[in-house]
Amino acid sequence: MKTLKITLATAVILLAGGLANRMTAQQLTGREIIEKVYNLPTGEDQTSDLTMTLINKSGSERVRKIKQFTRDFGNVEKSIMFFTAPADVKNTSFMNWSYDSDKPDDQWIYLPALKKVKRISSDSKSDYFMGSDFTYDDLGDRKVDDDTHKLLREETIDGVDYYVVESIPKDEDYMYSKTVTWIRKDNFIGLKKEFYDEDGELLKILKIKKFEEISGFLVITHSEMENVQKNHRTKMELDNIKINTGISASKFTERMMMRGI
C-alpha cells in the first residue's frame, strides 16, 4: 500500500502509539526494535490534507496540495488523492490499491482536461513518488524480515534516548545497500533515517520534524527527505488529519475519481 502511507507518514520509521511499551525489561535486539516499529497501531482509515513541497538544488520550489483518503480493507489498502493546487492540475485524481499479496498495485489516474480515467501500470517499486525524494518503497511497508537488523548503539540527543539500528537488505540488488534508523526509545518512532546507495555512500536523510497524537494514534505530520547527492529536498506536511471516520468503500471508485472531492 503505497500512497496511503504518506498520510500515515512513512510507516517503516514511524509510529508507536502513546501506548507503546516504554519499559524494556531486557535489551532488545535490532530485529525486535524494528518489529515494534512495524507493529505500531494505525487507524483503519484516514483523511488528510497533504502539502508536498519539492525543492531543487537552486532553491526553486514546486508546491502541491492534495486531499487524500485511505482505508485498510484487510487484504487490500485503498487510497485516493485529489490535487487541489496548483490550479492547472486541480481535480486531477489518483487512486491506488495495494495488496498484501505479491500482486502488483492497481493504479488509476484521472485527468480532468482529458475527462477520462486511465489505468497506469508500472513495474517499478523504486520509482520516486510524484517527483519527490520518497520512493514508493520508502513510503510503503517494508516487511521486517526483508532486512537483517542490527542494533548499532544507543544514543541520547537533546535529552531523548534513541536506538540506532542498521538494516541491511537481504536482496543484494535492492536500491539501498543499507539504512540506519534512529528510533525513539519512549514511543518507537523512527525520528531520523539514513539511506545508503548501492556503493555504500550516503544518499538520503529522512527527518521527522513533527508528530502529533490524533485520536489516540501517533501520526507524523511533518517530515523532510533530503537527497544529499542531488541536493534535492521534499517536505511533506499533513493537516486536518482525521482517523477512523468510517470512510465508505464506495469512495474508492473510478466514479469518485471523476466526481472530485
Added chain:
Amino acid sequence: MEKLLNKLLDYKWWTMLVILLISAYFVFEMRQNTRMETNLDKYMPQDHPAFIYSDKAESWFNIKDGIIIAIENKKGIFNTQTLDTLKQLTKRFQKFPEIDKDDVTSLYTADNIIGTEDGMDVKRFFKRVPKSPEKLAELKKNVENNEMVFGRLVSTDETVTVIIAEIDDDVFSQEFYKKILKTAQASETDDIRIYVAGRPIVEGTMALLGPEDMKRMVPIVLLVIFIVLFITLRSFKGTLITLGVVFFSTIWAFGLMAAVNIPIYAVSTMIPVMLIAIGVADGIHLYSHLHTFIDHNPTASKKEAIQDMLQHMWKPVVMTSITTAVGFISLLTSQVYPVKYFGIFTAFGVMVAMAFSLVFLPAGIMIFGLPKARPIDPDEDKGGHSHSRIANNFAAAVIKYKYVSVIGTAVIIVLSVIGMQKIWINSSFLDKFEKDSDIVQTDNFINEHFGGTSTINLILDAEGKKDTFKNPDVLKLVDKMQKDVDSTLYVVGNTFSLADYINRMNKVMNADKEEFNTIPDSKNMIAQYLLLYEMSGDPENLNKVVDYDYEKLNVTFQLKSDNSKAINSALDVIHKYEDDFKKYGITMNYAGSGYKGLVFTDLILEGQIMSLILSLIIIIVLLSIMFRNIGIGLIGSVPIIITALISFGIMGFLGIPLNTTTALLSSIAIGIGIDYAVHFLEQYRHNASNTNDKLVAAQKTMAHSGKAIIYNAIVVIAGFLVLLFSVFPPNRELGALVSLNMFTSFVGTLTIMLVLLYMSNIYFKKKKKKITK
C-alpha cells in the same frame, strides 16, 4: 651598452655559469610544476556573458558532454547475446567511479511509456534479457513504436544501439579513455563490434595529441635546423651556440611559466615554434657579420672580431627583439587567457633570446673560438661593390627591374585580398584529426546511424515568467521550430525538448493513436500530462528539458558535424524564430560545449585581428622612432603586411580554416617579418652613410644582411617543413604556414622593400642636394 657587453667578454666563464645555473633552476621548476591543461573549459574566459549564461544553463539542466559507446551487430541487435552485452556494459559503466550512475543512458535504463486501450503502461524495455523469440519480437516492436528511443538509442536499421555516459568536464584523462576502450573491447565478439566516440573523447584526445606530436616532432625539427645551420654557418661550434640560444630561451620561457604556476595550454606548444624561428635569426645575423669581418680581416684576434660584431650588431639585435616582443605583447588584448600567456611568455622568450645572443653567444665564441676564415681576394671582380658576386647581381637586378617587384606585389595583394574573402572560421575539433583516424571513423559511423555526435543547446528563457512553457502556443512554436530545423538541415539529425514529451504523452493517453502525436490545445492538459509524467516516468528526465518554474526550456539539437559551418547553419534557422519567441517575452540563448567552442573561436580571432592591427601600428611607430624617419617605419612594415596578407590569402584559396592555431600564426608573420626588415634597414643605413651611390649601399646590404636573411629563411623553412610529416593535421598546417611566412617575409624584404627604399631616396636626399649644388 656596448661597453657593458665588451666587459662581459672578460667574464665569459661567469656568464656561462650564471646562465646555466638559472637554466638549471628553471628546469627544476618545470619538473616540479609543469602540468598540461586538457580541460578546454579552462581555456575560455569565464567572465564572458555567453560563457556565464552557458555555465548557468549547464547547471540548470545538467547539460554535460556524453561519451557514446555504440554496440553494432550487423545481424541486428534484437538477440539475446547483443542485448546481454548492452546490459552488462551499461552496468559496468554505471559502476565507473568517474561516471554518475544516473548519467548513463541506454535501452536497458530507459522507460517505455506506452498507451493501451484503457490506460498507460510504464515499463522498462527489459530488465532480464529476453530469451524467447516472442519476447525479443515484443521488445523490437516496443522500440520501433517509441520515437523517443527509436533513432536515438537504437538505430533505425536496428543494427546499432548506444550507451551514453555523460561526464563532468574535468573527468577525461587518457587513462580513463583507455579504461573505457578496454571495457568496451572486452565485450567484442565475432558478431559484435563496439565503438567509442563523443565530444569528451575528441576534445581530450586532441588536447593530448597535439602537444604529444609536437614533442615527437620538435627534436626532428631541431635536428634538421641543426644540419642546415651547420651548412650555412660553416661551423659546428657556431651551430651549437646558436641553437643553445634557442634552447635556453625556450627553457627560460617554460621555466618561468612553471615558476609562476601557469599550466601548459595547447597554444603554449607554439612558444618553442616561435622561439626557434626567431631565436636562430639573431645568431645567424651575428655570425654572418662575424664571417664578413674575419673574411676581410683574417688576422684579427678573437676579441677584436667579437667586439666588432657587437659594435655593429647590438643595435639591430636589440631593435628586432623589441619590435618582435612588442608584437607578441599586443596579444594581451585578447580575452582568452591562454593566448595572453602565449603572448607574454613568447615575448619574454624573445627578450631572453636577445640577451643570450648578446651575452651567451659572444661568451661561447670566446670559449670555443672563431669560425674559420675564408680570406677574400680583393682583386677579384665581383661585378659590383660588395664581396659577393651573387649579392651584387641580385641587388642590381632587383633595382633594375624594380617595376617587376612593384607590379608583382600589387598583383599578390589583390589576389590575397580575393583569397581572404574565402576564409572561414572553424571551431571544430574533429576536423583536426586525420580523415582515416579511428576517432573520425567512429564519429562518422555513429553519425550515419544516429542523430549526431555534436549538440547545441538552445535555452529559451522567459526571464522569470512562470509557467510560460506550459502554454500550448509556446510549445507549438517550439515544436514547429524543431521540425523546421530538423527537416531543412541534413546536418541536424535530431532535436529534443519538452515538446517531445508532451507529444508522446498526448499520444499515449489517447490509446497510442498517431494523430494525437501533437501538442494539445489546453494549458491544463499540458500541466496534467507533466504531472502524470512526473508520477509515472523518471522526473529527472524532465529536469533536463525544463526548469522547476517552467520558465526556462532546454532544446537540444544533435548535429552530425561539429564544424562552425554546420553549427552556424543550424543557428541561422533557429534565429528565424527569434521574433516569434520575443512576442511571448522569451529570449534565445545558447549553451553547451559546441556553442562555447564557436564563441571561443570567434573571440580568439577577434583578439587576433585586434592585436594584429595594434602591433602593426606599434611597430610602425617603433621603427619610425628607431630610425627617426616615418618613411622607414612605413617601408619597414611592408614585408609584414605582405606576409600576413599572403598567409591569409593562401589559407582562403586552399580552404584552410582559421582556427586557434592558424590564427596565431599571423603573430609569426610579424615577429619574423620585422626581424628581416630591421636587420636590412639598419645595414642599409650603415652602408648609405659611407657612400653616395644607392646601388653601392644596396649591394653591400644585400651581401651582408641579405645573405643572413636568406640563410635564416632556409634554416627555419627546412626545419618547419619537417612538420609536414606530422601525424596531427594542425601541426602540418603549422609547418606549412610558418615556412610560407618565412618565405614571403624574406622575398618581400629583399625585393619590394629594397625597391621602396631605393625609390624613396631615404638617406640620400641630403647628399643629392649637396651634389647638385
